[in-house]
Amino acid sequence: MQTIQQSFKIEYNYSVFFTEYLFDHSNTLLADFFKKFSEEGFQRKALVVVDEGFAAHHPGLADQIRTYFAAAVPNIQLAADIIMVPGGEASKNDPELFNKLAQAVDTYGIDRHSFVIGIGGGAVLDLVGYAAAVSHRGIKLIRIPTTVLSQNDSGVGVKNGINFHGKKNFLGTFAPPVAVFNDLTFLRTLDDRDWRGGIAEAIKVSLIKDQAFFEWIEEKATALANRDEAAMSYLIHRCAEMHTDHIAGGDPFEFGSSRPLDFGHWAAHKLEYLTDFQVRHGEAVAIGIALDCVYSEKVGKLPESDLNRILDVLNKLGFELYHPKLAENDKINLRNGLQEFREHLGGRLTIMLLDKIGKGVEVHELDADIISQSVDYLESSKIIHTL
Amino acid sequence: MQTIQQSFKIEYNYSVFFTEYLFDHSNTLLADFFKKFSEEGFQRKALVVVDEGFAAHHPGLADQIRTYFAAAVPNIQLAADIIMVPGGEASKNDPELFNKLAQAVDTYGIDRHSFVIGIGGGAVLDLVGYAAAVSHRGIKLIRIPTTVLSQNDSGVGVKNGINFHGKKNFLGTFAPPVAVFNDLTFLRTLDDRDWRGGIAEAIKVSLIKDQAFFEWIEEKATALANRDEAAMSYLIHRCAEMHTDHIAGGDPFEFGSSRPLDFGHWAAHKLEYLTDFQVRHGEAVAIGIALDCVYSEKVGKLPESDLNRILDVLNKLGFELYHPKLAENDKINLRNGLQEFREHLGGRLTIMLLDKIGKGVEVHELDADIISQSVDYLESSKIIHTL
CATH class of the missing domain: 3.40.50.1970 (Rossmann fold)
Incomplete structure (x- = not known):
């Protein structure tokens, strides 16, 4: 047959x-939206x-x-x-x-x-x-x-x-x-933590796709930190637009294993768990971005000047960029997150790093030692926020 | 914005x-199917x-x-x-x-x-x-x-x-x-009941879409009842082909409310529940088809000669075409199935009836009295099977 x-x-x-x-x-x-759902019967x-x-x-x-x-x-x-x-x-x-x-x-x-x-x-x-x-x-x-x-x-x-x-x-x-x-x-x-937290995803998408948007965030960092609604309105619209464009232009239901929008997320997911969600998602993403940016610089991809601009803008917005759980158990707890991330994606590990601000690059493995060095770098350069 | x-x-x-x-x-x-899923890493x-x-x-x-x-x-x-x-x-x-x-x-x-x-x-x-x-x-x-x-x-x-x-x-x-x-x-x-039961869906799809297939089933009814594998092989292939064609050509994820492949199913679903699934799905579908064919004839759509051919082939295959639960509580239990079917579909009730063998026609209401008369007709004309 x-x-x-x-x-x-x-x-x-x-x-x-x-x-x-x-x-x-x-x-x-x-009300206008619902009008199109008026049918007989x-x-x-x-x-x-x-x-x-x-x-x-x-x-x-x-x-x-x-x-x-x-x-x-x-x-x-x-x-x-x-x-x-x-x-x-x-x-x-x-x-x-x-x-x-x-x-x-x-x-x-x-x-x-x-x-x-x-x-x-x-x-x-x-x-x-x-x-x-x-x-x-x-x-x-x-x-x-x-x-x-x-x-x-x-x-x-x-x-x-x-x-x-x-x-x-x-x-x-x-x-x-x-x-x-x-x-x-x-x-x-919203409390200040949640107001700030969502900005992390906008920074993420700007870093991998749109230098101009990153520069706009840089310019508006103080206004955003001070809860300027006009700035936030633009940030949300541009981020949502890039997010939906990415979905439509790529692989909406993720049949493949590439997930560029998960830049900074492998460590973020793990950190949320390690802190029993005391670190909120956006806060964890900010740390995850910082970590993967430091890593990107250490492996010779991201220029140091770009790294400093990224860490500066995160700092200016009030994000903490280090958490003691990152280093716990000789960083093994954190690094286990890589394997779990691979399992969640399915198939081969694919991690987004940065070539420069506005340009992501995918890799298929991360070096354990360099992850550890990147954590140490964040710890040594941490800023104590008073917010 | x-x-x-x-x-x-x-x-x-x-x-x-x-x-x-x-x-x-x-x-x-x-093994050949899985070969295409061999990739590095x-x-x-x-x-x-x-x-x-x-x-x-x-x-x-x-x-x-x-x-x-x-x-x-x-x-x-x-x-x-x-x-x-x-x-x-x-x-x-x-x-x-x-x-x-x-x-x-x-x-x-x-x-x-x-x-x-x-x-x-x-x-x-x-x-x-x-x-x-x-x-x-x-x-x-x-x-x-x-x-x-x-x-x-x-x-x-x-x-x-x-x-x-x-x-x-x-x-x-x-x-x-x-x-x-x-x-x-x-x-x-398979036991004889399950061998037979699946044939009901083939009869269903032939009745609403393909007179030639119905006539083939008519011709092979005795062979099918006697578990002829060659006949069953063709029946399954043709039924599966029509089923998949229907899905691809229509509304695969059923965003609308029309469901032609549910011909005979409103009563079948209810009968399964009323008998606590003692009547199996295919057996219930055979009864549901018989009921909706009698109804179609009573409202002047299906010619009486077509109705007789349909009931004959169902009988020849060994299907029971009546169950006492159909008449229980003055047929109200059965008729409640219509409302439940509407809720399951969502929106407006849409029921497939037959204009003739091979040609379905959708209606949006059924008459309670004619449903009752159709049940009575099936009871009065029932054949006691010895299978």
Whole structure:
């Protein structure tokens, strides 16, 4: 019998909107988005899931959402309850939260033509996205990221996931959202650590792809550190644009093993674990970037002057660039992160280093001694921040 | 800030191979398939998961697989253990089996460039496919279906899933395999009910799409009932071909709400539940087809002569076309299945009926009284089978 060859393509489209005061009655952006989902004979629904940490800073949020939908989105029926989930990495460790969301999808009759709307930081969006992606084989997901990190990076991409038996993002899918709404005003209630943390991903993408963007960050470092909203608005837009361009132009569902956007991330992931997530993701990425930049200089790729500019801008933004856990156990704990990163990627180890500011270069191995020397360099040159 | 428009396509390709004695040392099909995955610096692995029901009929299977890989597939490292899972719908109800498979993926270091190989009936392949799809955001899946139903229908498609709190396929994804291997000799150990059951999906697809195929089944009904392997081989190939063509030509990940391949399935799904899966999927589909054909005739679509031919061929193959649960609670239990089917599809109810043999037609509502009359018709015309 002749072999059957199956072949098809799936097309994905979504918009990342930038706005302020998303749920204010005068803002029609969200209502306009939903208008295209008005058809005869359909009653689409929406289940809203909110990060408790964000909700605590926005006490009237649930009422505001209900009022907005009642007034401006008559064709979408909100589920009777707005679901709250704890924020931060812990939310991805608790399988009961996943079950709670899947159960809510069932309870409120959220079908494949209805919506799940996630409002929160990256961890909550990862959890909500995963629950939406696997319920009924995929419910339409709207992401409303509330942190710099999720507005410029994870929230505009195509991944979701939860942890499993302590393994970060072990369970997850590639599942593009149907829309992302970035509200600048949601960032006002962030603490300084989270405001700063998200800038690390912008530095990352500028270093591997766009010298001009890096120079803009250099120029605006003080303004960004002082919580200038106009500067942050541009930074998020440019970073999100580069992130989405990279996804569309490359390998969106990562069938290969190259992951340039993971520059600085092998050490960052490990450091998050070694510190039990006391070091937050953006903070860990800043350290990971610093480490891989020092390494890049030590192996003769990155010019020393470039390295100094990079460390300067990270310092000026207030990032710590060293943590004692990096050196623990003669740096072996850190170096184990390389093997785990390889396993997570699958196949061959691929690590992004820098040739110069704005130009990444992939390598397939890192030297253990030079990693150790790079850690020592960061320790010896550390700046004590007072923030 | 300007809206960012994201847009990309993901391409999927896979082959459905037809063979006999897949793991015999003289059969190079599987070894040839794996040859294209030999690259420098990669050590790809494979985790094999087998349906216990199938393994019970093939006592030497695990050894045969190990011997085959050791001799013919040097570039793929088999996980130390071959995992066994119970077969049948029960395997999809137990969340611990999903956890067991995810844990095995972790334990044996199966990364995204390695393989999970599922060997079994449709339920086991659904479970294994789901675990593979969400571990590391998607491990390469090879399906080796061992029943008629999985070889000609579910096993060659793009879905997976498990049940959640009693809801069939509530959790799942659309995730194409990287290859499917259909081994005719694996069907020899099927009991008569499962041999017959899979034929229902072939009848279904012939009725909505291909009169010539229906006429071939009519002609071969006695041979098929008598377990003629040559006839079954052709039936599976043609059914799988139509199934894969339909997926590629239509809406593979079902973003819309039309599901023509679910002809006869709304009642079938409900009947499976009402009988606690004592009526197997193919048997339920045969009844569901009969019911929707009678309905099609009663509403003036399907000619009576066509209806009689359809019921004749189902009878000749040995299918029961009535079950007392259809009439239970004044047929209300059955009719509730319509609403559940709508919820599962999402959005508007879409049901396939027949205009004539080989030509389906979609409708958006069914009349409760005519459903009841159709059940009565099946009861009054039932044939007592002695199989």
